[in-house]
Amino acid sequence: MFKFRASFVLAALLYSAVSWAAEPAHKVHLLTENFPPYNMEKEGKNFGRDENIEGIATDIVREMFHRAGIEYTLTLRFPWERVYKQVLEKADVGVFVMSRSPEREELFQWVGPIGPDDWVFLARSDSPITLQSLDEAGRYKVGSYRGDVITEHLQKHAIEPITALRDQENAGKLMRGEIDLWATGDPAGRYLAALEGVHNLKTVSRFNRADLYLALNKDIDDAVVIQLQEALDAMREQGELEQYFNKYF
Template structure:
């Protein structure tokens, strides 16, 4: 084969291969929404609105690195309340929301990337509380006052099981309610609940029931191209293999 022909074929491969794929990735941009949910996502100043560099947390750092490795443009905004940003990602193309539990009833509503981290569901009580709980049915029989975060998967799950909850618009309010005795137990995630409580200066808590093991994900609007989802998942898988996920997680413990 002549050198001119080889050069022509090489040029053709470049035009139809890598550069085209890279352009399709970088030209696609997503708007990512999150909430104050330490230690996974939070605003630097603790307020309920923040953008870009004013966000921190395990999931924030993992998602940033994931999008960078995948070569996909994005913006990142923290807003309030959770129901608003969840529904925006559910209904608006090019939007995503993190972190959220990948539940059976949500499976077909989004395209998923993850898992980003664990989120066991627990009932927390004050360290000196006499409360003992063997199951959710036991908590219901005892008539315990259960605090939970409105719109959160934990609250939805417990409500569906017939438990009556005292709902708060911010999960950290439940730490305060527990401390003041306004509620008997707090239905929250682990490690998120204890992290929130420490921010409030509350450290003497005990787990009285661990009732579900869950994983947290990035949920993308269903119209997100499959190629974009795959690039993100591949990037996250590589981050887990090379230790990036472990290093980020460890920095918040």
């Protein structure tokens, strides 16, 4: 009887070990959007997967996951609001890059910072507009990106911007006189404008400073967050992050 029980226990332990070893590694499903130069589809399309996605943040995130030994999928989608909603609702999903604001702090787990994103008002180079405060921008027609944290910030200051589905559309709106100011990120705004063939812009003012992060669903395994943060910190200490920025500028 004892031999039978011992054999049974041994078999159960072996089965458990085999089953555990057979479990797939933790996989994170990453989402992003066209936000040059940080992340973008190589041909400018609004949908892309894996090797068809490039950019500063894309390269950094790939290396982070490689160093941490965590499997992932990578998909670029449109519009941003859809991407944002998926990360809020689905476990094992993350999005990059995202500004880390007080309103968003408790909604996600964060890895970063990956890069800077100053908030600026851009205008045509021949514009006479000057701003001494953020409130003064409310006197003008301001363009921004629908669903973006910059748009949310302006609305909290009683400024209702004219929003676009793609941030680069605001470059053309400026040149056509449809808006007076473009509230966007720097360096992203200037990079987007250049892609649209618009170069004669000037910075009227800088009204905030934000850092960009990888945001993960709040229910994701804490160990994943720790491993990714450690990988990013090591890259920063070794001076590798600057190399990724230099590649695109």
